[in-house]
Amino acid sequence: MHPLEHAVGPPGGELEGMAAGGLHDILGDDSNRSTRPPSYPDRARPAAAARRRGGAGAAAAENRRGNRYPPGMADEDAAPVPTGAAHLRLLERARRLAVEPAAGHPLADLAAGASDAVVAAARGLPLATVRGLRSFYDQLGDGRRACDGTACRFGGGEALARRLARGGAVGTVRCLGHCYAAPSFRDGDRVFARPAGQPLEAWLAELDEGGAPGEAAAPIPRRALIEPAVVLRNLVPGAAPAGLAEYELPGPERILAALEASRLRGRGGAAYPTAAKWRAARDAAGAVRWVVANGDEGDPGSYTDRLLLEEDPHAVLAGMRACALVIGARHGVLYIRGEYPRALACARAAVEAARVAGHLGAAFDVEVVAGAGSYVCGEETALLRSIEGLRGEPSPKPPYPAERGLFGCPTVVQNVETLAVVPWIARGADRPAGAAPGSGTKAVSVSGGVARPGVVEVALGTPLARVLEQGAGGPRPGRGWKMALVGGPLGRVLPADRFDTPLGYDTLPGLGHAGVVVLDRSVAVRALAEHLFEFARAESCGSCAPCRIGTARLRDMPDRPRLERLLDTLEIGSLCGFGQGVPRPIRDLLEHFGDEVFA
C-alpha cells in the first residue's frame, strides 16, 4: 500500500468522512470549533482567471506554482528551497483535494490526543510524516511538567520537580513565562507558580499536602521607566484599556511612512528594520501574501509577549492588520507557543471580538495557531514550517520569508512586541518612537535575583543597572548579584561589574528579546554553563549536523581549548541562529569566569 492510498482517500472511500468533516468530527470534540468555517491555513487561491490562457495575473500564478524545472530534475543552478518543500506541496495538494479543508491544525489534532493514523488520514499526510511531526514537539499530551527555564532552574525548580515526582511522572517544560513567580509547573493547560511573597518551602509543602497549589492568576508586574510608555501604553497603571480603538489606522502609505520615520527594528532579536521588511514583502511577486505574528516567545526569562497577548491582544492584532494593509495580505496567522495556554485563549477571544466588531474578517482575517513545544520554532522559517503542519526545522536563507514564506508566498514574520507598537507608531507619525534615533523603547522582562521582578519598559540604550535598580527594585535583601543572563540562552552573560552596559542592539549584540534573569552569588558558573548546555542539547532540532551532534557534546568538554573548538564549529557551521547563537553566552562565561566553567 502506498502512503498516498492512506492519505488521500477516494471519493466515496472509507476516508471521505474524515477528509470532509474535519478531525473534530472524528474525535467527537467540538470544543475548538469556531463559529465561522475554520480555515487552517486558509489557503487563498489566485483567481481562476490567472490560470486561464493569457489571463491577467498568469505570471503571478506561474510564480506561485513554481513553474520551474521540478525537483528531482533540478539542474545545477537550482536555487535553494525551504526544507520539506515536497511535503508542503503534498500537504497543499491534499488540502486542495479535500472536499472541505479539515479544521484546526495537525499539531492541535495531536495535542487533542488523535492517533498518528487518524491525523494522517484527516490531513492527507503520510504516516511517516505524522510520526516525524509528533516526535518533534515535546509538549504534546497531558501530564505535569515542571518548568526548567532559567529563572525556575535557579529559583527552586529542582525542589519543585522532586516534590512533583512524588505524585507520579513529571516532565519538563523549558519556560512557562512565569519567571517572576518561579518556580512554576504546568498540568495540562493550567499553569501554577509560586505566589509572590510565599516562601518556596511553604508553597511546596502546600503542594505536598494536596492543597490548593496556588494557580498563578497573579498579573504580571509591569512598570515603565519612560514617559509615555509605548509597549505598555495600555497596560501601565492609569492607562485606559484601549481594546478595539487600536484598529483605528491610517492608510497603508501613511503607516509605512510612519514606520519608516520611527526606524522601528524588530523586537524579536534580529532587529531588522520593520519598514524595509514590509516593503520587501509588498514588492515581492505573488498573488497571496501572509502576515505572521511570532508569539513563540521561547527564551526562558522572557514574558513580555505573554503579557501583551493576554492583556493587550488587540494591539498585536491591529499591528497585524496594519501590516496586512501595507503589504496587501488577506490572511494572518498568530502563532503562540503551547506553553502559553492563557495567551492562546485570550488571543482567540480577541480575534473573535475583532471579527464581531468588523476589524477582522473578509478583508483580513487572523487564525491563531498553537505551538507544541519547540524552542527553534521561534526562528522565522521554522515557525512557518510549524504553521504549515511540518516539523519546525529552519531552512536556509535566502530565500527570506518576504520572498518565499508561508506556503511559498511572500510573508512578513514579525514579533508580537513589534506588532504591538505598530498601531501607536502608525497613529502618530510625528512622534519619535524612542530616545535615540533608530532605537525606541523595549520591554524588558526581569526575573531572578531582584526584589520586584516584572516587565520594565525602558528606552533602548538604558544601562542594565538602571533597569534592575529602578525598574526591579534592586537586589533581593542579602543576595548580592553575580551575573545576569540577558536575551535568553542564546544571549549574553554579563557579570555584575558590567551591569552598566546599555541595553541596545548595537551596544549588546545578542540582546535578543531582552529577557533578563539575574543570578545571585549562590549560583555556580558551572551550573549556569550546564543549564545552557542542557538547553542547547534539548532544543536542537537536529536538522544540521554540527548543532545536532555538537550541542549534545558540550557538557563533555574537559577544558577550554576543546570547548572553544566545538563552539567555533557550532558558530560557523550551524544552519540557523540557534546553533550559531548557542556559543554566545558560553563564550561570555569563558571570558568573564574562565575555568570556573569547568569547575
Place this chain on the structure above:
Amino acid sequence: MIRINGREVEPRGTLLATCRAAGVELPAFCDGPGLMPAGHCRACLVEVDGRPQAACVTPARAGADVRTHTARLQAYRRDLGELMRAESRPGGAVGRTLAEWGVDGTRYRRPAERGARDASHPYLRLDLDACILCRRCLRACEEIQGQFVYAIEGRGAAARLAWGGAPFAESGCVSCGACAATCPTGAISDADREAAPVMTRVERTTCGYCGVGCQLDVHAAGGRIVRIEGAAAAVNHGHLCVKGRYAHAHTRHPERLTTPLIRRGGELVVASWEEAIATVARELEARRGRVAGLSSSRCTNEENYLFQKWLRAGLGTHDVDCCARVCHAPSAAGMRAAFGTGAATNSLADIERADLLLVVGANVTEAHPVTGARVRRAALAGARLVVVDPRVTELAALADIHLQTRPGTNVPLFNALACALVDEGRIDRDFIAARTEGWDEYEQFIRGETPERLAAVTGVPADRVRAAARLYGDAARPMMMHGLGVTEHLQGSEAVMLLCNLAMLTGALGRPGTGVNPLRGQNNVQGAADMGCQPDLLTGYVALDDAAGRARFEAAWGRPLPEAPGRILPEMIEAARAGEIRALFIFGEDVLQTDPDSRHVRASLEALEFLVVQELFMTETASLAHVVLPGASALEKDGTFTNGERRIQRVRRVVAPPGGARADWEILCALMAAGGLPQPFRHPGEAWEEIGRVAPLFAGVRYERLEGDGLQWPVPALDHPGTAILHTEGFPRGRGRLARVAYTPSPELGGALTLTTGRVLEHYNAGTMTRRSDNRRLVDADALEIHPDDAAARGIAAGAMVAIASAHGEARARARITTRVPAGVVFLSFHFPETGANQLTGQVRDRISGCPEYKVTAVEVRPAP
C-alpha cells in the same frame, strides 16, 4: 564574476555549483544529483568575504570573494568529521572523505549505537549506524519518486531516519531504489551490492522493460550482471524503477533456454543450430503462402526490421504483425486517422512543461513507473492533474479531478468532455479554423453529447465532467497521456480519435507541454511498428498502396512484394484454426498467456503444422512449438529500441547470451541466409543505412548519432536533429480530422461484475522475466481486486481464493478487498500463468485495429471450491 580562491569565474546558481564548475571540489555530503539543496551536513562550508556560509544553499553573488580551503575551514571540517564519527559509522563516499581528513573518531564521546538494521526488503538493506542524517534518501523519495516513505523521527541528537512501517518492507516503499542510489554512507544499500565484486565493467544501454526507455548503466563482472544504475539521461535523469533497477536475475536464470530444441516423437529434444536453422527454413519454405510471422515488441528495431523483411521479401507474405496489435494499435490507427501520424505528439520532458496533465486509462505509476514518478512530481510541483480511470489508481488518488468511469464508457465520456468544452466556449476557434476539418458537422453532433445526458452511461456526474473540461480548456499547456485503458476496447481506435478531438478543439497540439501521448507499453512496441511489423504498412509507415514507396523497398530488397495487405494477429489465429495458415513463427511473445481467450488461442496453435518460437524461456506458447530457438535478452545483444516518445536509443551487449543462446538478429540472419535471402550485416548498426534508404522517416539515423540521448524520429536527414514535438506547423494528413463517434456498448457490458485487467508495479506483462527475480518476493501471485460490497455479497473473505468465471473460461486468484475498484468492477493482473487471466477474456475486438477488449469482460466471482 565571482572570485573563487582568487580566480575570477562566472557565477552559476549556488556557490557549490560555481565551485564545481571552476573545478574546485568541495565535500557536500547532503548534496545529490537531482536533489534540491538542503544544507543539512554543513561540510561544504566556505568563506564568503570572510563569512562562513554553506556553499550548497548560498546563491553565487557577483563580486563575492570565496575561499574554500582556509586553515579555519580545514580545522572546522576535521572537527565536523569527528562529530559525525561520534554519531555514526559512515561508510561509502562519506567514510572515505572522513578518512582523508584524518578523522579517527576519538575527539568526541560516542553514545550507544542506534542499532537499527532492517533486511526485510528483498532489494534494500538499512543500517542506521552508518547514517549521518543527510536526508538524501528522504529527499530522493520525495523529490524524485514523489513518495513519502521516509521521515525524521525525534529531535536533536535523538533524530533518526524512520519510515512509515516496520519492518521496512511494509513501509509503502515502491522499491524504486532512488534512496539507495543516492545514499553516500551505505546506510541504505542495494542488497545485490553487498556481494558485488569490486572490478566491474559498465555499459550504457536501454532498459528492456516498459516503453519509457530508461537509460541504464549496467555493471557486469565475470559474465554476470552485478548491478544496474540509472544513467543521467534525458529520459530518466538517473531514476529507475523496481523492474529496471533490480529485476535482472532472469539473464542467468537456470531455466533459460540455451540450445535449440526440435520436437521429435512428441518431445522437444536438444538439437544443433545447423539442424534447427535448416529445419525452420525448410518447413517454412514448404508452406510458402501459408506462413505467418509474429514479431516481438521486446526485441530490437533491427531484429524487427529483419523479421518483416524476411517474411515479406523472403517468404512473400505480408502476414506479419506484432504485439502492438494487442495494446496500442488503436492509438496508431486513431491518431493516424486524426493527424496522419500514429505516434506520441510530444516528449516526456513536456510533462514538466505542462500545467495540466490529463491521464486517461493509464496506471502510470505502476505500468510506466519512471514516467509515473515524473507525473507525481509535476502534480506535486503544482500542475493540475485529471485522471480518467475506473479504478482509484495512485495517480487518481492524487488527482484534482478523478473521473471514475464505468469500464467501456470512454466514448461517451470523451464526447461529454468535448461537449462541455464546446458549449462553454473553452475552445480555440483559430486553431479549429486553421488546422481542422469537419467542424460544422462536428459541432452539430457534439452539442447533443451533453455530460448531463451521458452521466447515466458513464457513471460520472456531469458537474465533474464539466469541471475537468474547464481545467483542460483553461490550461495554458494541457498535456494528455493515455494508456491501454483507452485502446483495449471495442471502440479503442475511435476513442483515441476523440482524445485527438479534445486536443484539436483546444489547440493543445504542436506546442511544448501539450499533445496526445500514448504511453507505449513494451520497451520497443513503437519500434516494432516503426519497422513495419504490421500487415498493412512497410518500414517507416510506407503504405502498401504507395506505389513509389513500395518500389523503393522492392529495389532495396531485390524481390517483388505482394500488393494486398496481410492478416493482423487475431486473423492469423483464426486462419491457423481454419487451416489457411499452416506455419507460424512467433518471435519473443507468449500469446497463450497474453492474448485473449486462451482456450481459443491454444486450439489454433495446436492446429498448426509447424510452429517456431524464439524465446528466452520455455513459455506456455513455446511448449507447443515444433522448433524452439534460444534467443538473447536485451542485456545480451546490440541494437536499438524506440521508446514511447519516438526516441531511438542504443541497446548494448553487456554480457554474452548463456550457453548456446544467440542474439536474435544473428538467428534471423542465419534463417534468411538458409532461406535464400542472405543479409550483408555483420552488426545491427549496419542495417540503418538500408532502413534509411527505404524509410525517409529514419533517413538520418546512424549509430554514431545515437550516442547520448538518441534521436527522436522523424530524422529525415543525416544533419537533422530529430523531432521532439510533432505537428508544430501542420498535420501530415493536411488538416486534422474531427471525428464524430457515437457510442456502441460492448456486448460484454451489463453483467453483474465487469472485469478489467492490467499490470502491477512489480511485474511485467507475462512475468517471464520478473517472475524469475526477487520481485517475486514482493508480489508472488496475481490478485483479484474486488469492492467490499461485492465481496460481502458473495461471501468472499480477504485473501480467500476465488474462482472467476466468464463466458470464455475460468481463472483463480486470491481476493484483495479494496475500494480501489468501485462496486461492480473487479480487476485482475495477468502476470502469473497459473492465474489464467486470459482464459476469461473474450473475442470482442476494436472495430478498426482488431485490438482485443481486455478491459471489459462480464464475469462472476465466487469463493473457490
